[in-house]
Every structure is written in C-alpha cells, then in structure tokens.
Amino acid sequence: MAASERIDSAVQTVVDTVVDRPGAVIAGFLLVTAVFSLGMGQVTMGGSDQLDSFTEGVPEQEALDSIEAEFQGPFETDSESTQLVQKGDNVLSRSSTQEMLLLLETIDQREDLYMDAAQGPATAIAQAIDPSAETPAEQRRAIERASETQYEQAVKAVVEQPTIERTLSTDLNPREGTASAAITVITHTPPERADEIQSIQTSIQSMAQDSSATIFVIGDGLIESEMNNVINDSLAIVMPIVVLLILGFLAVAYRDPIDMVLGLIALGMTIVWTFGFLGFADVPFDLTMITVPVLLLAVGVDFGIHIINRYREETAIGRDHLPSMRVALGQLLVAFVIVAVTTLFGFGANMSSDLVPIQRMGFAAGVGILFTFFIFGVFLPAAKIESDRLRERFDFPEFDNTPISSDESALGRILAVPARISNRAPVAVVLVILLLTAGATAYGAGVDNTFETEDFLPPEDQPDYVENLPAGLAPSEYTMTETTNLIEDRFATAESESVMVYVEGPLDADYALEALVEPNADPPDAFAVGPNGEADSRSIVTVIQSYAQANPAFAKLVARNDIDGNGVPDRNLERIYDELEDSPYSDRASEYLTEDRRGATISYAVDADATQNEIETDGTQLADDFRFSATATGDTIVFGAIADIVFESSIQSLILAIVLSGAFLIVVYWLLEGRPMLGVINVFPIVVAVVVLLATMRALDMALNAVTATILSIAMGVGIAYSVHVIHRYVDEVGDGTDTQEALLTTLTGTGGALAGSMATTSLGTGALAFAISPVLGDFGFLMALSVFYSFAASVIVLPPAVQAYARWDGYAV
Numbered sequence: 001m002a003a004s005e006r007i008d009s010a011v012q013t014v015v016d017t018v019v020d021r022p023g024a025v026i027a028g029f030l031l032v033t034a035v036f037s038l039g040m041g042q043v044t045m046g047g048s049d050q051l052d053s054f055t056e057g058v059p060e061q062e063a064l065d066s067i068e069a070e071f072q073g074p075f076e077t078d079s080e081s082t083q084l085v086q087k088g089d090n091v092l093s094r095s096s097t098q099e100m101l102l103l104l105e106t107i108d109q110r111e112d113l114y115m116d117a118a119q120g121p122a123t124a125i126a127q128a129i130d131p132s133a134e135t136p137a138e139q140r141r142a143i144e145r146a147s148e149t150q151y152e153q154a155v156k157a158v159v160e161q162p163t164i165e166r167t168l169s170t171d172l173n174p175r176e177g178t179a180s181a182a183i184t185v186i187t188h189t190p191p192e193r194a195d196e197i198q199s200i201q202t203s204i205q206s207m208a209q210d211s212s213a214t215i216f217v218i219g220d221g222l223i224e225s226e227m228n229n230v231i232n233d234s235l236a237i238v239m240p241i242v243v244l245l246i247l248g249f250l251a252v253a254y255r256d257p258i259d260m261v262l263g264l265i266a267l268g269m270t271i272v273w274t275f276g277f278l279g280f281a282d283v284p285f286d287l288t289m290i291t292v293p294v295l296l297l298a299v300g301v302d303f304g305i306h307i308i309n310r311y312r313e314e315t316a317i318g319r320d321h322l323p324s325m326r327v328a329l330g331q332l333l334v335a336f337v338i339v340a341v342t343t344l345f346g347f348g349a350n351m352s353s354d355l356v357p358i359q360r361m362g363f364a365a366g367v368g369i370l371f372t373f374f375i376f377g378v379f380l381p382a383a384k385i386e387s388d389r390l391r392e393r394f395d396f397p398e399f400d401n402t403p404i405s406s407d408e409s410a411l412g413r414i415l416a417v418p419a420r421i422s423n424r425a426p427v428a429v430v431l432v433i434l435l436l437t438a439g440a441t442a443y444g445a446g447v448d449n450t451f452e453t454e455d456f457l458p459p460e461d462q463p464d465y466v467e468n469l470p471a472g473l474a475p476s477e478y479t480m481t482e483t484t485n486l487i488e489d490r491f492a493t494a495e496s497e498s499v500m501v502y503v504e505g506p507l508d509a510d511y512a513l514e515a516l517v518e519p520n521a522d523p524p525d526a527f528a529v530g531p532n533g534e535a536d537s538r539s540i541v542t543v544i545q546s547y548a549q550a551n552p553a554f555a556k557l558v559a560r561n562d563i564d565g566n567g568v569p570d571r572n573l574e575r576i577y578d579e580l581e582d583s584p585y586s587d588r589a590s591e592y593l594t595e596d597r598r599g600a601t602i603s604y605a606v607d608a609d610a611t612q613n614e615i616e617t618d619g620t621q622l623a624d625d626f627r628f629s630a631t632a633t634g635d636t637i638v639f640g641a642i643a644d645i646v647f648e649s650s651i652q653s654l655i656l657a658i659v660l661s662g663a664f665l666i667v668v669y670w671l672l673e674g675r676p677m678l679g680v681i682n683v684f685p686i687v688v689a690v691v692v693l694l695a696t697m698r699a700l701d702m703a704l705n706a707v708t709a710t711i712l713s714i715a716m717g718v719g720i721a722y723s724v725h726v727i728h729r730y731v732d733e734v735g736d737g738t739d740t741q742e743a744l745l746t747t748l749t750g751t752g753g754a755l756a757g758s759m760a761t762t763s764l765g766t767g768a769l770a771f772a773i774s775p776v777l778g779d780f781g782f783l784m785a786l787s788v789f790y791s792f793a794a795s796v797i798v799l800p801p802a803v804q805a806y807a808r809w810d811g812y813a814v
C-alpha cells in the first residue's frame with residue numbers, strides 16, 4: 001500500500017470513529033479533561049526565581065558565581081542587603097538625617113528584620129560627630145546633641161569621602177552641604193530561609209512609607225515580589241479582555257449560540273489539558289508562560305472556525321449532517337495535522353534556546369498545540385454532530401448557518417482580488433516580492449536586543465484604565481521602577497550597575513598593585529565616573545589605603561615601600577599583605593584578594609546613563625588594559641551576555657522552525673501529491689511575513705528581549721496555518737478537476753473567509769496582551785497581533801502568485 005493510501009486509510013478511520021460513535025468520543029475526552037483538571041491545582045508560580053532561571057547555564061553567570069564563592073563581602077548576592085533611597089530638598093539637613101536614623105532605629109528594633117549594619121550619609125555624619133555611636137539610636141542622639149557648628153563641620157568632612165560621595169545625588173554641593181537624594185544600605189544577617197528576604201524588605205517598605213520623610217526601598221526581595229505580582233495582575237487584566245474579544249468574534253464567526261458554546265468548551269478543555277499536564281510535569285508558571293494560553297486560544301479559534309465553516313459549506317449545498325461532517329473532517333483532518341505539526345515546530349523551536357524560561361515556554365506551547373489538535377480535530381466535530389442531533393430532537397431553531405464568505409459575498413470578492421491581479425504576470429510579482437523581502441531582511445537584521453530587570457516590571461506610570469480598575473481587578477502597588485529611575489536620574493553611578501574585574505597573576509610581585517590601578521587613570525567612557533574622568537574602583541589597594549589612614553604604623557610601612565609616592569606600594573608586598581591579614585581589616589582584604597595571592601577582584605562603579613551594550617563593550621576593553629589576565633563580569637555584563645543569547649536564540653529558533661516546517665511540508669506534499677515543491681511554496685509567504693515583522697520591530701524601535709525573543713518562531717508557527725489551509729484547499733479543488741485559477745478563486749472565497757475570521761479573532765485576542773501591566777508583555781501582544789495580520793495578508797497576497805507561477809512552470813492544473 002502506498003504512503004498516500006495509508007494516510008487516507010488512517011484519516012478515514014478517525015473520520016468513521018468520530019461520525020459513527022460521537023458519544024463515545026465525547027465521553028472519552030471529558031474523562032481525560034477530568035484527570036487533567038486535577039493537575040491544574042499543582043501548577044506552581046515561578047516568579048521567585050525568574051532572573052535566576054534566565055542566568056542559569058550562562059558562562060558569564062557561572063564565572064560570577066565562582067568569584068562570589070571565592071571572595072566575600074561585596075561579591076556575595078545582593079539578596080541580603082536593602083537600599084533606602086531618600087529624596088528631599090536637602091537630605092543632608094539635620095532633620096533629614098534624623099528621619100533616616102529614626103527609620104533605621106525602628107528597623108533595628110525588629111529582630112525579625114535581621115538588620116546587621118547600615119551605611120550611608122546619615123550614619124557617616126553621626127559617626128563623624130561621635131565615633132563611638134554604633135547603633136542607629138546612638139547615632140540619632142549624637143546628631144540631636146551636636147551644635148550647629150559641629151553638625152556643619154561633620155557634613156563637610158563626610159561629603160569629601162569618595163565612598164560617601166557616591167551615595168549622594170549629582171546635585172551635591174560640598175561647600176553648602178546640600179543634596180537632593182541619598183542612598184543608605186542595610187545589610188542583613190542571613191535569615192534561616194532564603195525567601196524571607198521578600199517579607200523582610202516588604203516590611204521595611206511599609207515602615208518607610210509610614211515615615212515622615214520620602215524614602216524608597218529597593219532590593220532583590222522586593223523586585224522578585226513585584227515580578228510575582230506582575231504575573232497575577234497581568235492574567236487578571238488580560239484574560240477577561242481576551243475572553244470578551246473571543247466571545248464577540250466567535251459570535252460573529254459562528255452566528256449560532258450552540259456552535260459558539262461548543263467552541264468555548266473546546267477552548268476551555270485546551271487550557272485545562274495543557275496546564276493540568278504542566279502541573280503533573282512540575283513545570284513552573286513564570287512571566288513567559290503568560291503568552292501560552294493566549295497562543296493556544298489563537299490556534300484553537302483557528303481550528304474551530306475552519307471545521308465549523310467547512311461543515312457549513314457542505315450543508316449549504318444540501319448534504320445531510322453526517323455526510324457533511326465526513327467530507328469536512330476528511331478534508332480538514334490532514335490540514336489540521338499539517339498545521340499542528342508545523343505550529344509545533346514553530347513553538348517547540350524555542351526549546352533550542354540556551355535560556356531555561358524560553359525552553360519551558362516552547363515545551364508548554366508545543367504540548368498545548370498537540371492537545372489543541374486532538375480537541376478541535378476530534379472532540380469538536382463529535383460534539384457538533386451530537387449538538388445537531390439534539391437540535392433536531394428538541395426542534396431547537398437554527399440561526400445563521402451559512403459560511404463566513406462565498407464567491408457571491410462582498411468579503412469573498414475582496415479576497416479574490418489579489419489572485420485576479422497577479423494572474424496576469426505571476427512571475428514578475430514573485431520577483432518583486434523577493435526583492436522587497438531582501439531589503440526588509442537587511443533592514444530588520446539591525447533590530448536591537450536587550451535583557452534588563454526592568455523588562456519584568458511595570459512602568460512607573462500606569463495607564464488611566466489600569467488606575468481606574470475596580471477593586472477586584474486593581475493591580476498591586478509597584479515601586480521598583482520608580483525607585484530605579486530615581487537612582488538613574490539623580491546619581492552618577494547606579495548601585496545596581498557595577499562591573500567586577502577578576503585578575504589572575506603573581507599579585508605579590510613588586511609591580512602588582514601598580515598594575516591594578518594603572519587602567520583607572522584613563523578608563524573607557526562608561527567607567528569614567530571618578531574625579532578628573534578617572535575610574536571609581538574598590539580593590540585590595542583601597543583597603544590598604546583605608547587601613548593606612550586608620551593606623552599610623554601601617555601608613556609608615558606603606559610609605560617606605562611607595563617608591564613613586566602615589567600611595568600605592570611598589571615593593572615588599574608580602575610584608576604588607578601579612579600585616580593586613582593580622583589587622584582588623586583582614587575581612588575586607590579577603591573581599592578582594594585570594595589566600596594564595598594569585599587572584600584579585602576590582603569593583604568598578606559605572607555611569608548610570610551608560611547603556612547595557614556600552615557597559616559590556618567598555619568592560620571588556622577595561623579588562624584588556626590590565627597587565628595581568630583579567631575578566632570583566634558582574635550583573636550588567638551577565639545581562640549583556642543574556643541579551644546576546646536572546647538574539648542568537650531568536651534567530652536560531654526561527655531558522656530551526658523554517659527548516660523543520662519546510663522539510664515536513666516537502667515530505668507531506670511529496671507523499672500526498674507527488675509534488676514536494678508545494679511544501680516550499682507553503683513556507684514562502686510566512687517567511688515573508690516574519691521578515692516584514694522583524695523590519696517593523698526595528699522601525700518601531702522595539703527590541704528582542706526575554707519575551708519578544710520568541711516572537712519570530714512563534715509567528716512562523718501561528719502564521720503557517722494560514723498558508724497550509726490555502727494550499728490544502730487548493731489541492732483539493734485541483735483534485736476535483738478544476739484549473740489553477742478557478743481553484744485559487746474558490747479557495748480564497750471559501751477558505752479565505754474562515755482565514756479572515758480567524759485572523760480577526762486571533763489578532764485581537766493576542767493583541768489583548770497589550771493591556772498587560774508589564775510593557776514586555778504588551779509588546780509581545782502587539783507583535784503577535786501584527787504577525788497574525790501579516791501572515792493572513794501574505795497568504796492571500798503573496799501565496800497566489802507563487803502558486804500561479806509554479807503551475808505555469810510545472811504545468812500543474814494550468
């Protein structure tokens with residue numbers, strides 16, 4: 001038996017089962033739905049480790065982890081520190097410092113907040129007045145008791161210290177002792193549970209809001225908490241909109257309440273099956289997963305409209321219900337298989353990404369597509385048969401039961417226009433399309449790529465529709481974006497943006513310390529944040545200098561071994577290191593120098609206005625300037641590496657989706673029709689649509705990021721369904737003896753109507769993501785809607801001339 005005959009036999013077996021035993025089919029699917037519903041309760045939220053999951057397996061992150069494991073202090077994770085950002089007319093005034101110290105005192109009194117120490121302008125001023133004042137309460141009293149002259153002298157002395165100057169806003173006036181913003185860092189003793197940092201920082205945030213001063217709180221715990229809230233709030237806002245839009249368009253597409261209810265039941269089953277499976281498989285739900293239910297609804301709507309519309313085409317010409325379903329399902333089942341497999345390739349191609357969340361999203365969407373095929377390809381036709389039987393038994397009235405379009409309708413005539421025009425010179429039209437696509441490819445290749453914490457957080461100012469939502473839908477309060485914007489706007493360096501350079505070499509050699517400071521004199525632009533355009537760094541050199549200021553004997557030792565008098569020892573370094581290890585500064589020294597004295601880290605402040613790409617590029621250049629072997633790392637460098645992976649993954653996934661889909665379609669049409677070229681033609685219009693989408697992203701200044709990186713392969717997966725339906729219907733029409741042009745016109749006026757309905761429903765349904773409170777999800781929704789429209793347009797504009805040109809070249813049904 002030939003392959004095409006085996007395929008026809010398998011299709012006929014499924015059709016016979018659905019048509020002859022619809023009740024058994026429905027019962028079986030409802031039973032599976034009940035089982036999967038148990039798994040939905042086991043779905044876990046992945047918000048607490050979203051950033052960690054993106055950095056997992058990234059070489060730059062592994063290098064950073066190695067440094068943090070070998071060194072102490074600043075190179076540990078920031079999850080055990082909290083930043084307080086104070087804003088006011090003058091945060092160095094006596095009243096402002098007292099307000100900050102009062103808040104610190106309140107925090108210190110709470111044992112459950114694990115406060116270990118606090119460092120900032122307020123604490124430094126207090127200790128300048130009274131060096132013995134160690135607790136916030138003692139420091140507050142020291143400021144209260146100080147005379148005006150004592151206080152002003154303390155302020156002027158403190159703001160001259162480089163470490164304090166970095167914590168003050170760029171409008172600092174050292175002579176007047178004024179600044180509009182200041183950062184105080186609280187360090188915490190490690191809590192028993194890692195997730196306690198969220199509750200700790202949430203409590204501190206609440207206390208800061210109750211303060212009479214304007215104080216913002218920022219920390220990893222709060223960022224993770226807000227990321228978690230973004231998922232819940234976005235779902236609460238988006239899903240009702242999606243449901244309402246789908247209801248509206250299904251009502252227009254089906255124009256029959258019973259058919260619409262059947263479609264909704266099938267959509268609901270798709271979501272239950274998919275997320276029930278994810279619950280059983282222990283796949284967490286994170287920000288990237290929000291796109292999955294929307295995508296499945298989009299594909300499900302497409303399948304549902306096509307099966308109902310094709311069924312109605314048969315009943316419209318006088319066939320009874322059962323014969324109509326046999327014809328409709330017999331024709332569409334192969335198309336559904338082709339669409340399901342090619343869509344699976346498009347979605348599943350994201351599993352090739354090096355980023356774990358994108359892999360999980362690809363896996364979830366791929367599994368969901370398989371479930372969508374079974375539910376809409378088997379369950380929905382069976383349910384339609386049973387519903388029509390019940391309709392006849394209870395004499396329930398029929399509503400509008402005609403197809404969406406026909407050759408006599410206005411929509412049908414419009415959809416046929418491109419095929420009529422291109423039929424005059426299809427080869428010329430194809431050549432013009434190829435030239436335009438080549439230009440769009442060259443332009444779209446310049447699209448930007450980013451990865452930032454802000455991608456996961458909502459904007460500082462929410463739209464009016466979000467602010468005015470009723471209490472049940474109103475989102476949580478978000479402050480992280482406002483706080484990070486404040487830091488970037490008012491501070492020369494962003495505390496969250498620092499670069500570490502790891503140096504390896506003989507650090508006990510006489511020239512070693514000079515070699516560590518040499519690159520600081522003329523650093524790349526992103527690092528020129530210190531006095532006179534120098535770098536602002538912390539290293540073993542700054543620890544030596546700090547101890548020399550505190551200990552006269554050690555200062556003399558340093559001076560004796562400082563040949564050029566620049567404050568950096570040039571000889572006898574082993575003796576200096578030994579003295580440092582036996583001093584109170586030994587812990588600080590271990591933060592920057594390894595025990596074997598062959599490895600060191602240098603922490604560099606970064607210009608807050610520098611872009612991620614600039615920091616990554618300048619960091620590499622800075623590392624190259626060292627005499628020793630040096631490697632730049634840190635969060636910004638890691639995020640830059642992830643941004644590069646995001647771009648590479650998006651292109652890799654797109655190419656994989658195109659190759660797999662193209663190969664599959666070539667094999668399918670070779671087996672079914674003996675014409676593999678139809679598979680190439682099938683892919684052609686969707687490649688054009690994806691290229692135009694990429695060019696549109698660049699034109700609109702939209703970047704590929706953690707979520708939108710998946711859009712290219714997903715657009716391929718969703719969009720190819722449109723060309724598959726057109727080609728498959730065209731082949732069926734040609735098989736009945738119709739010539740190419742007539743077959744195309746019949747296809748576009750019949751199947752084209754279902755495609756138009758599917759496009760409208762899908763684009764607006766996925767476009768509802770634009771209402772999500774996360775900008776990155778909004779961008780994804782907009783791009784998804786745009787890709788669906790482009791795919792539809794390509795299927796009715798680009799595909800016909802390609803088919804016509806092929807038919808004339810090959811003599812196929814001319």
